[in-house]
Amino acid sequence: MIHTEVKTLANNEHQVHVTVPQGEYDRVYTIQMNKLASQAKLPGFRPGKTPAHVIKKQFGAKLHEDTISELIQAHYITAIESSGLNPAVQPILDIPATQPAEGFEFTMKVTTMPEVKLADLSKLAFDKTTVNVEKEDVDQVIDRLMKSQVKFEIEAERAAVIGDQLHIDFVGSIDGEEFAGGKGEDVPLVLGEGRFIPGFEEQLVGKKAGDDVMIDVTFPENYQAAHLAGKAASFASNVKSVGKPIAAGNEDELAAMVGFENGVALREDAQKRLDEEAEQASFSTTRDAALDALIAANAMELPETLVLQDMQETTKR
Numbered sequence: 001m002i003h004t005e006v007k008t009l010a011n012n013e014h015q016v017h018v019t020v021p022q023g024e025y026d027r028v029y030t031i032q033m034n035k036l037a038s039q040a041k042l043p044g045f046r047p048g049k050t051p052a053h054v055i056k057k058q059f060g061a062k063l064h065e066d067t068i069s070e071l072i073q074a075h076y077i078t079a080i081e082s083s084g085l086n087p088a089v090q091p092i093l094d095i096p097a098t099q100p101a102e103g104f105e106f107t108m109k110v111t112t113m114p115e116v117k118l119a120d121l122s123k124l125a126f127d128k129t130t131v132n133v134e135k136e137d138v139d140q141v142i143d144r145l146m147k148s149q150v151k152f153e154i155e156a157e158r159a160a161v162i163g164d165q166l167h168i169d170f171v172g173s174i175d176g177e178e179f180a181g182g183k184g185e186d187v188p189l190v191l192g193e194g195r196f197i198p199g200f201e202e203q204l205v206g207k208k209a210g211d212d213v214m215i216d217v218t219f220p221e222n223y224q225a226a227h228l229a230g231k232a233a234s235f236a237s238n239v240k241s242v243g244k245p246i247a248a249g250n251e252d253e254l255a256a257m258v259g260f261e262n263g264v265a266l267r268e269d270a271q272k273r274l275d276e277e278a279e280q281a282s283f284s285t286t287r288d289a290a291l292d293a294l295i296a297a298n299a300m301e302l303p304e305t306l307v308l309q310d311m312q313e314t315t316k317r
Contacts, residue, residue, distance in 0.1 A: 002075050004082040012112045012303040016091070018079045020071050020104040028074070029067045036063065068095065071104060079108065088113040089309050111305040119297040126293040129285040131278040133271065141270040142251060149257050152243030159206050160242045162192040166204060170215070170237040179228070186240060197233075204239065211239045 003019040037055050045054070056063065072093070080087065092109040099105060152165040160166055166189050172182025191201050199217045207213055215235040223229040248254035251263030260266040 002079060002082070004079050006083050006085065009109070011301065012088070012114050013305070014083070014085055014110045014112065016079060016083045016085070016108045016110055018075065018106050018108070019100075020075060020106075022102045025067065025071065025104050028070050029063060032063050032066045032070065036066075068104065072106060076108075080110070083110065085110045085112055087111065088303065088306050111303045113306075114300050114302065116298050116300050124290070124293050124297060126286075126289040129282055129289070131281045131285075133274040133278050137274055138267055138270050141274065142254070142267065145254055145258065145266075146248060149254060150245045150247050151257065153246050154209075154241045154243045156209055158242045158244060159208055160191060160204055160239070162205065163190070163245050165190045165243040165245070166207075167240040167243075168204070168237050169240060170235045172233050172235045174228075174231050174233050179233075181225070182233070182235070200235070204237075207239045207242070209239055209241050213237045213239065 001021065001024055003021075005017040005019075007015045007017065009015055033052060033055055036059055037050055037052070040050050040055060040059070042050050042054065042058065045051075072095075076093075080091065088111050091111075094107045094109070096105060096107070158164070167186050168189060169185050170183065170187070172179060189196065189201065189204070191204060194201070197217045197219060200215055203213060203215045215237050216232070217235070218232045219225075219228045219230060221230045248257055251266060255261065255263050255266040258266065260269065
């Protein structure tokens with residue numbers, strides 16, 4: 001139905017010239033005209049009854065554009081397949097301004113991947129990496145868990161110290177007016193973690209459950225909420241509870257806190273996870289070294305179009 005002709009422009013650069021016969025153009029043109037005629041509303045004619053010559057006169061340019069668009073959509077893929085080329089990037093479409101008296105023509109600039117003749121793989125040299133898990137690595141995991149897995153035991157008369165967890169209610173105000181986002185209820189706060197505005201947590205040291213505290217602070221100049229940055233604020237706060245941190249005394253207690261039967265089971269799980277990570281790291285590092293060696297042993301010249309597209313995609317990321 002269509003005719004394709006391939007012309008080589010340069011290494012891995014080709015032009016595919018596509019010719020659509022007049023009969024195919026006429027077929028699609030007729031479909032587009034009938035579709036338009038069924039929808040057109042012109043003075044003096046009932047919907048769907050406008051004569052073809054009137055449709056052509058009134059909408060000739062649109063009919064031609066719609067026909068060309070439909071022809072390209074219908075034959076674009078077929079033309080690529082007929083050319084025998086395997087595009088590396090999206091082909092560049094061009095519709096010549098001057099068309100033949102019969103039929104319709106368009107061209108595509110097609111960039112293909114370069115052909116690579118692999119060098120002897122048996123001579124490929126690269127370093128193989130093996131990552132081993134030592135006892136010290138497992139110890140470090142257990143140490144981190146010991147520090148991070150903490151429970152808090154509420155004591156009614158306890159005066160808060162750094163490391164304690166408080167639950168507080170607070171209402172913030174600036175110049176006596178409450179502001180959006182400045183209110184919280186039963187908010188957990190571990191003193192010393194620095195999760196609140198600088199100066200906030202320090203004013204809670206020594207407080208007990210039931211204490212009312214007016215906390216005065218100044219928002220940092222670079223605070224994320226621009227309308228609050230640099231402003232002085234007061235927080236009317238109530239301490240609801242004070243909890244003392246309880247850390248695991250040994251590995252068995254730690255295991256119970258994180259859902260394991262005992263310390264041995266916890267260490268076995270840590271060892272297993274580290275072994276899996278080490279295996280993946282060994283594979284990834286060795287694979288990258290092999291790929292680098294493979295590329296170095298098989299020089300290739302990439303098409304400029306492919307390089308430009310990769311640069312554009314990298315820039316977008």
